[in-house]
Amino acid sequence: MASVIKAVGSQTALAKILKCTPQNVQRMCATGHVPPKHVLRIESASGVSRTLLRPDLYPEAAPTLNQSLLRYELEGQPGNPSVNLSSTGGAQ
Known part of the structure; x- marks a missing residue:
């Protein structure tokens, strides 16, 4: 949430964007829990x-x-096959 607040400017600015109270935003910041209804807008x-x-x-x-x-x-490494050619009857 710290990066969100930094991007929008302040908790108050985020509250205005989300149309909720600053206390609601403060709770999100304190708990780190973002309600599903706010995720896409944030x-x-x-x-x-x-x-x-x-x-x-x-x-x-x-x-x-x-x-x-x-x-x-x-x-994958060039020249380093994942299958051992000697085990498959390939060239040695």
């Missing part, structure tokens, strides 16, 4: 990801096929 106003605000409601997206393939290619 994300829009502050740029702080909904995943950071409520990971239980907005978990990180699963990687796409392209991201998975890229990770696989990056982890």
Whole structure:
């Protein structure tokens, strides 16, 4: 919540954006709990990801096929096959 407050300027400014009381915003800051009804508006106003605000409601997206393939290619070492060629009858 500290990054949200920094982005919007103050707890009072956030309260105005959310159309709630400053005490409500202070409670969110103190507990770190953001009510579901405020998540998207806070994300829009502050740029702080909904995943950071409520990971239980907005978990990180699963990687796409392209991201998975890229990770696989990056982890693989050229010249270091994952299958031992001698065990498959390949060239030695």
